[in-house]
Amino acid sequence: MTVQETESFVIVKHPENPETSVTILKYGATVYSWKLANKEQLWLSDAAKLDGSKPVRGGIPLVFPVFGKHQLDTATANIANANDVKLSKLPQHGLARNSTWEFLGQTKENPPTIQFGLYSEIANKELTSIWDYDFELIYTIELNKDSLKTEIEVSNPAKSDKSFKFNWLFHTYLRIEDIEDTFISNLKGVNVYDQLLKQSYNDVQPVVTFHEEVDRVYKNVREDRDIQVVDKGKPIHTIKRINLPDAVVWNPWVNKSNGMSDFEPKTGFKKMVCVEPGHVHDFIVLSPGSKWKASQILSKDELKYQVI
Ligand SMILES: O=P(O)(O)OC[C@H]1O[C@H](O)[C@H](O)[C@@H](O)[C@@H]1O
Numbered sequence: 500m501t502v503q504e505t506e507s508f509v510i511v512k513h514p515e516n517p518e519t520s521v522t523i524l525k526y527g528a529t530v531y532s533w534k535l536a537n538k539e540q541l542w543l544s545d546a547a548k549l550d551g552s553k554p555v556r557g558g559i560p561l562v563f564p565v566f567g568k569h570q571l572d573t574a575t576a577n578i579a580n581a582n583d584v585k586l587s588k589l590p591q592h593g594l595a596r597n598s599t600w601e602f603l604g605q606t607k608e609n610p611p612t613i614q615f616g617l618y619s620e621i622a623n624k625e626l627t628s629i630w631d632y633d634f635e636l637i638y639t640i641e642l643n644k645d646s647l648k649t650e651i652e653v654s655n656p657a658k659s660d661k662s663f664k665f666n667w668l669f670h671t672y673l674r675i676e677d678i679e680d681t682f683i684s685n686l687k688g689v690n691v692y693d694q695l696l697k698q699s700y701n702d703v704q705p706v707v708t709f710h711e712e713v714d715r716v717y718k719n720v721r722e723d724r725d726i727q728v729v730d731k732g733k734p735i736h737t738i739k740r741i742n743l744p745d746a747v748v749w750n751p752w753v754n755k756s757n758g759m760s761d762f763e764p765k766t767g768f769k770k771m772v773c774v775e776p777g778h779v780h781d782f783i784v785l786s787p788g789s790k791w792k793a794s795q796i797l798s799k800d801e802l803k804y805q806v807i
Contacts, residue, residue: 751768
């Protein structure tokens with residue numbers, strides 16, 4: 500059987516190679532394993548909680564409606580609009596990764612494709628009482644022989660004049676061999692916001708390398724730039740983005756990993772890098788009756804230097 504559903508997760512196997520599979524936890528609709536010919540492509544912490552007690556540390560957590568923690572400008576906090584006040588009360592990365600999604604079933608035989616849905620009525624009650632907008636998320640996962648496509652559609656079904664604004668991000672944890680032998684290509688010349696330095700600048704480096712914690716938002720990356728994770732000269736992951744202008748690059752390194760109780764082993768930062776396609780440098784505004792759609796495609800392409 501291509502698709503198997505249990506109480507807490509769904510597993511999809513490729514009909515032509517059952518060792519190519521994707522496994523999704525209903526909590527957060529979090530893809531926590533993606534195997535190509537039995538080789539795991541994603542990083543998952545040994546201490547990740549898969550019981551719905553907290554967001555999954557690893558795989559592909561979904562970030563909506565806010566990336567990070569939304570800060571109100573203290574000077575203007577008392578005149579901030581309702582949208583900003585509500586976003587600022589949500590926990591880091593919003594409510595999608597801490598809600599149990601509905602499995603909607605298989606929508607295509609080959610490539611096997613399945614969908615999950617999350618709506619205001621079924622999302623985490625504690626969080627929808629804060630961010631009380633009407634929303635609908637339809638998440639589509641397509642397992643190809645040599646790639647994984649994840650697509651999101653966000654709708655505002657409200658009848659009244661209740662627009663909302665949001666960020667979206669696929670928080671993809673990629674598995675690598677050794678962070679110090681790894682670089683990321685095709686981000687040269689992009690304007691970046693460094694979350695550690697709290698500064699924006701133009702990244703002039705030909706590739707991104709890792710020798711300490713890195714936490715950067717690459718903004719407005721041209722859609723035709725394929726971001727590649729390269730290990731000792733070989734591309735091991737290629738990330739394509741559709742309608743997702745930004746890409747966060749994150750590795751927590753030693754201190755930050757030590758501070759995360761669900762990050763194990765503590766040396767795990769050597770085996771992972773997050774490349775996170777999203778729309779986070781500003782917000783998308785969705786008026787009643789409108790929709791927004793975006794996707795990421797993970798694959799293993801040939802090495803392609805588009806800019807050095
Ligand atoms: O610990 P979490 O809430 O899952 O966030 C993990 C990380 O997510 C993103 O990559 C942010 O850029 C980082 O600043 C953050 O540390």
